[in-house]
Each structure stands twice: as structure tokens, then as C-alpha cells.
Amino acid sequence: MSFARQADITARLLEVSPSWSELLSRREELDTGLIRMVIEGAAQFSENRIAPLAQIADREGCRLVNGRVVAPQGYKEAWHALCDEGWLGLDLPAEAAGQDLPLALHTAAQMLFDCACPAFAMLAGSTRSAVFVLDAFGDEEARSEWLPRLGAGEWSATICISEPDAGSDVGRIRTRADRGPDGRWRISGQKCWISFGDHDVTSRIGHLLLARTGPAELGTRGLSLFLVPDSLPDDSGGYRRSGIAVERIEEKLGLHGSPTCVLNFEQAEAILLGELNRGLPQLFLMIERMRLLTAGQGTATALAALDIAERYACERRQGGAPERAPIPIIEHCDVRRQLTVMACRTQALHAFVLELAAIIDLANFTGNEAEGRDLEALSAWLLPLAKNFGAEIGFETASAAIQILGGAGYTKEWPAERLLRDSRILSIFEGTTGMQALDLLHRRLWKDEGRGLRILADRIRQEAARAADREAANLALDVLSRLEALAEHFSRLRTDRGAAETGADAFLRAAWACVFAWMSLRLVSLLDKPRDETDRYLGAIGRYGLHEAEVEMTAAEKRCQIPADLAAAPWSAPDPWS
Structure with missing residues (x-):
């Protein structure tokens, strides 16, 4: 894939965004040189460090060994490089070892990472989203302990909502949170569909989890939000396993390098975040960021698939006058038509996801209350569209790339079939x-x-x-x-x-x-x-x-x-x- 070309197009789409221009006028520390440097650096990192993981992750997948999940080879090294070079914390606050750059700039970089290996990049998405929830609703002790380590990538985080009998119907959650005589909260129940619910990439995992603290008839109003660490400090200065066990890893169509876990919680110690019985509204701070992330994942899939199809169409020779050498298939009118449809949808989506991220930035960077409310209303209107059509266009473009490649696209020799498998889930999770x-x-x-x-x-x-x-x-x-x-x-x-x-x-x-x-x-x-x-x-x-x-x-x-x-x-x- 041509990561340099993708970086150039990304920078140009930001340049013609009025929202991005308005943000730059308010944040004078940002300049064109810095922006280009970040985007081009993300492209180089994606090409050199993340892209080599894609085929390995798809082939090896994740394994459950002695009750713990083992990630594909190369994940640990790539993760530490990602964090050490500051990519995880681009838009995180300084308290979380972040650089406090705009969300739009992070989104631009993240889409390049997702182009390279979306299964690996998913670990970054849930971890950085959790930072904003903890920053907003965690007490001082939780914030000081978790924010710097999450931002630095030393620890990671998940989002735990779904249960076997409570998927989208969150009001039917049965996992319980009870407060013991010692004043500590403990969680008991089962959660499923947890991306990176367990792994060996980071030394500690924090689960942002919804559990019932009120009676069942209250539905979502009886749910509270907790941080549930997978390990707790012991007397030796290290950590011991908490009351969390991995029941299984799901066998999936795609995203083999992202372990989707079923977790059992048995009196696992937890930290209450925010107000009692206000868990779902508080967790939406993370869900909304995850939906924007999903839009970016779909965009990245479409960009990668389009790149594959364009390159193949220029290289593959077929047809033309029989007395002459075969011509590149891109010279056939119907192939050009197919590529044009793919390109116009993909690049419009690309521009839109960057625009939405810039609008969210503006909403968070204005001293005008009325303007802030307008921008929040606008982003709320646009977010369902970004999430859904990012997912659909990603999958449809991967399918269209297979059509361009013909029989070759149906084989594992080319990554188009993997893009199709990996992207099918995008229109399902996060709503x-x-x-x-x-x-x-x-x-x-x-x-x-x-x-x-x-x-x-x-x-x-x-x-x-x-x-x-x-x-x-x-x-x-x-x-x-x-x-x-x-x-x-x-x-x-x-x-x-x-x-x-x-x-x-x-x-x-x-x-x-x-x-x-x-x-x-x-x-x-x-x-x-x-x-x-x-x-x-x-x-x-x-x-x-x-x-x-x-x-x-x-x-x-x-x-x-x-x-x-x-x-x-x-x-x-x-x-x-x-």
C-alpha cells in the first residue's frame, strides 16, 4: 500500500476543511509543518512497524494458554514502539502522558494505523478512549494511578457492556456490583464480546464495566460504571490476579489478531466511577469515541482496498487487440467506472470523518457556550452517519476490490479478502x-x-x-x-x-x-x-x-x-x- 500517498491526501483534505481551518486559527501553536510532520510520520510508522503484522496476525490469531491470552508475534514490540514514540497519546491530556493535540490529527494518524493492521490497532482505540472516561469520572486516586500508565501504554483498557442475554438491550444487564462491609465494590457476572479482554501485550488491564447496582426493573437507570482491574497489588510490591477468568476466545470470521473474549467475574474488586446508577450516560463518553473510531476503521479499510484495486488494475494486463500485447485492465471502461465509484465514496468518507473529528475538536475548544452547544448538536447528528457508513463503505469497497482483482481477489495471495473479513463486523459492533x-x-x-x-x-x-x-x-x-x-x-x-x-x-x-x-x-x-x-x-x-x-x-x-x-x-x- 502507498502510505505516503494516503498521507498526502489526508493532509489536503484537512487543508480544505473549514472546521479544521477554524480550529487552527484558535490554536496558534499548530502550523502546517507540524501537521504534515505528524501525518507523514504516522504513515512511515504504519508502513514500517504495523503493516508487517497484518498477515502474521491473520494467520496466527490469538491463543488461550493456561488461562491467559497470547497475542500474535510482534505485537508487544510494535505496541511499545507505538507508545514510546508518542502515537498513542497524540490527543490525550498531559495528565495521561499525552500531547494534547487535536482529535482530528489523531484520527488522521489512527486511520493510517488501521490501514496497516486494524486488528492490532484496536488495542489503542479502547485504551485511549478509556482515558477520557477516567479523566471525567474517576476520583483523584484512580486518575493518578491509571491515567499516566494508560497514556504511556504500560497498561491498557477495555469496554465491558454485553452479556449473553443483554447485547444491545443494555437494560437487561444482570452482572451485579455489591459493596462489602470493607466499603469495596465487587463484581460478579459474565461479560462477552470484549475486544482485547485479555492479552500479554501490557502488564495490566482495566475493564470499564457496567454492572447492576439498582433493581432490575430500573433497566438502564439501575446501572453503574466501574473500573475493574485484572490484577491487584500484593504484599511483595507486585500484582496478583483478580477474580477474572477468561472462559474462551471467540472464533471469528475476521480480525483474528484481536482477541474477542468471554470473561467471568467472581467477586472481582472494582472502583466506582462517577455517580451511582448513572453508568450508561457516563460510559457514552467512551462509546461516542469508539463510534468515531469505527468510522475511521471503515475508512481505512476502504482506503486500503481502493489502493489494492488501483495498483492491480494498473499492473494486470488482459484484453485489447489480439495482434498486440494485452493492455492494463485500467484501460477498460467498466474497470475505470468501478474504480471511480469506489474512489468517490471512499474519499468523500475520508473527508467526512476528518471533518467530524474537527467539529468535535471545535466543540471542546470554544469559550462560547452557544457555539459549543451548536457544535455538539451538529456532531451528534453526524456521528450515526459516520459510524454506519464508515462501516458499510469499508466492507463494500473491500468487496468491490475483490471484483476488480477477479479470481486473485478471492485468494489469500492478495489482502483484499482479509479486508472483507475484517470489516464485516464494523456495522455490528458499537451499535x-x-x-x-x-x-x-x-x-x-x-x-x-x-x-x-x-x-x-x-x-x-x-x-x-x-x-x-x-x-x-x-x-x-x-x-x-x-x-x-x-x-x-x-x-x-x-x-x-x-x-x-x-x-x-x-x-x-x-x-x-x-x-x-x-x-x-x-x-x-x-x-x-x-x-x-x-x-x-x-x-x-x-x-x-x-x-x-x-x-x-x-x-x-x-x-x-x-x-x-x-x-x-x-x-x-x-x-x-x-
Whole structure:
């Protein structure tokens, strides 16, 4: 993969982001040279230290040996290099051994790491996200003990929510937290789907865990958030194992280098974080960052798959006049069409994830309370779209790359099939597609009364007004106006919940079509004064992307018109004994 080219495109997409430019005007310590240095350094690190792990991790996977998980060879060394060179702590606070750089810059680097080996990079995602939760809700003792070690990568962290009978339905969690006579909390229960739930890469693991402290009938209101260390200090000055046991590692379709564990907790000592019975709202600080991370993982998959397909199409020779040498398949019109579709979706997504991260940065770096609330509403509207379509476009682009490679793509000789396997989970964990659609409908359109959409519409109209290409601007504005019409339609459906929820997925896709058009318009702006072939490439696929966005909006509109009684047949559970 051409990591240097990806780094160059990333830097250019940041340069044309109004949100990023606004952030730079407020943070004078940041300059173009520093930004380029970080992104190019991340590309070099990804190529030299992380990419060699990908094939090894997929082939070896993780093993359970004497009750402990053993990571693939090379993980420890790569992890220590990642942390020692400061990549883990780019945007972490100084208290956590961090550099306090913008989230957008970290996101740019993280996507390069994910391009190289997403299974390995997942350990960094949960660890750094945990830092922000502990910083916000941990007491002074927990913060002083855990933050520096997490930020330095000496210790790591997980997120423990799901149980065998409580996946997305968090209110049915049964894991208990009880406070003993000594005043200490102890956790008992089982948690599953825990990425890096156990491993030998770091010396200690802290589990951010939801457990029931209130009666079951309270649902999510009876859950509290805890930090549960996998080991505790002993009298010798070292650490002894806590009451946590690994039951098994899941055998998965992909991400073999990321151990997905089932953990049993038996009176494991825990530290209460924040307020009692406020666990889920507090943990959302981590969940939201993990959803942005998932969007970046999908983007990275798409970028890697596109790179493979483009290189193969330039090298593979097939067809042409029989009396002449075969031509590169990129000269075939249909191959060029396929690559253009892949490229316009991938680079629009790439620009969007960077834009969203910059918006989150601005929300956290403003002294204006009203502006902060607007930016939070905007990011809340955009986050379900980034998470879901990052996942979908990552998987679809990996599949499209296999199509370009033909039979070769179906073999392990090329990494396209691994990208497909690794990325299938992205639309499931951190909230499925259906959950993202319902979040957009219930919380962002109904509860927030579409505030985020109104702010987004203002931004798109401002960007369109500045655009030199009026045809492109008008296409983007047309897609926006059609989304606004659909939003009004779904607002009126608030009294008909069944019909609204039946169309929620279609509304989610209409909202994405609008973002797709917005980012495509931004890519077109690079044609105003193109500096080189990269600008011309991005601008050209932006033009195509605007038309693709229009097609996707039309499809979403038609799906919104499907009557609820047709879209929801009278399904019933079969009698297993019949």
C-alpha cells in the first residue's frame, strides 16, 4: 500500500476543511509543518512497524494458554514502539502522558494505523478512549494511578457492556456490583464480546464495566460504571490476579489478531466511577469515541482496498487487440467506472470523518457556550452517519476490490479478502445499523427537533455559496433540500411510530446522501487551482460523487415511500416443537 500517498491526501483534505481551518486559527501553536510532520510520520510508522503484522496476525490469531491470552508475534514490540514514540497519546491530556493535540490529527494518524493492521490497532482505540472516561469520572486516586500508565501504554483498557442475554438491550444487564462491609465494590457476572479482554501485550488491564447496582426493573437507570482491574497489588510490591477468568476466545470470521473474549467475574474488586446508577450516560463518553473510531476503521479499510484495486488494475494486463500485447485492465471502461465509484465514496468518507473529528475538536475548544452547544448538536447528528457508513463503505469497497482483482481477489495471495473479513463486523459492533437509524430518528430529529440538521444545512449552504463550480453547488443544494423535505415528513410521523421506524433506515441513507454530496462538493473545490495530479484526481471523483449522491438520495426517497404494512410482514416466531 502507498502510505505516503494516503498521507498526502489526508493532509489536503484537512487543508480544505473549514472546521479544521477554524480550529487552527484558535490554536496558534499548530502550523502546517507540524501537521504534515505528524501525518507523514504516522504513515512511515504504519508502513514500517504495523503493516508487517497484518498477515502474521491473520494467520496466527490469538491463543488461550493456561488461562491467559497470547497475542500474535510482534505485537508487544510494535505496541511499545507505538507508545514510546508518542502515537498513542497524540490527543490525550498531559495528565495521561499525552500531547494534547487535536482529535482530528489523531484520527488522521489512527486511520493510517488501521490501514496497516486494524486488528492490532484496536488495542489503542479502547485504551485511549478509556482515558477520557477516567479523566471525567474517576476520583483523584484512580486518575493518578491509571491515567499516566494508560497514556504511556504500560497498561491498557477495555469496554465491558454485553452479556449473553443483554447485547444491545443494555437494560437487561444482570452482572451485579455489591459493596462489602470493607466499603469495596465487587463484581460478579459474565461479560462477552470484549475486544482485547485479555492479552500479554501490557502488564495490566482495566475493564470499564457496567454492572447492576439498582433493581432490575430500573433497566438502564439501575446501572453503574466501574473500573475493574485484572490484577491487584500484593504484599511483595507486585500484582496478583483478580477474580477474572477468561472462559474462551471467540472464533471469528475476521480480525483474528484481536482477541474477542468471554470473561467471568467472581467477586472481582472494582472502583466506582462517577455517580451511582448513572453508568450508561457516563460510559457514552467512551462509546461516542469508539463510534468515531469505527468510522475511521471503515475508512481505512476502504482506503486500503481502493489502493489494492488501483495498483492491480494498473499492473494486470488482459484484453485489447489480439495482434498486440494485452493492455492494463485500467484501460477498460467498466474497470475505470468501478474504480471511480469506489474512489468517490471512499474519499468523500475520508473527508467526512476528518471533518467530524474537527467539529468535535471545535466543540471542546470554544469559550462560547452557544457555539459549543451548536457544535455538539451538529456532531451528534453526524456521528450515526459516520459510524454506519464508515462501516458499510469499508466492507463494500473491500468487496468491490475483490471484483476488480477477479479470481486473485478471492485468494489469500492478495489482502483484499482479509479486508472483507475484517470489516464485516464494523456495522455490528458499537451499535448496529438499525440502532444508528433509530438514534437519528428518535434522538436527533424528534428529541433534538432536528437542531443538528439545521446547523448542517447552514454550513452546506455557506460552502455552496463560496463554490466556484455553480453546477456542483446546485447539485449539493438540491440533495440538501430533498433531505429537509424528508425530515419534515418524518417529523409529522412522530404520532405514527410504526411507520416512522419502518422508514428510519431509508431516512438514515437520505441523510448520508446529503453528507456525501457535501463532501463531494468540497472535493470539487480542489479543481479551482489544482496544484498537481492529486488535486485533479480528488476533484474529478468529487464531480462523479455528486451524481452518485443524487442517485442515492433518489433511492432513499423511494424507500421512504414504502408503506409500513408492506415493509413489515406479519412475522411470528415458529413453534420449535411443531
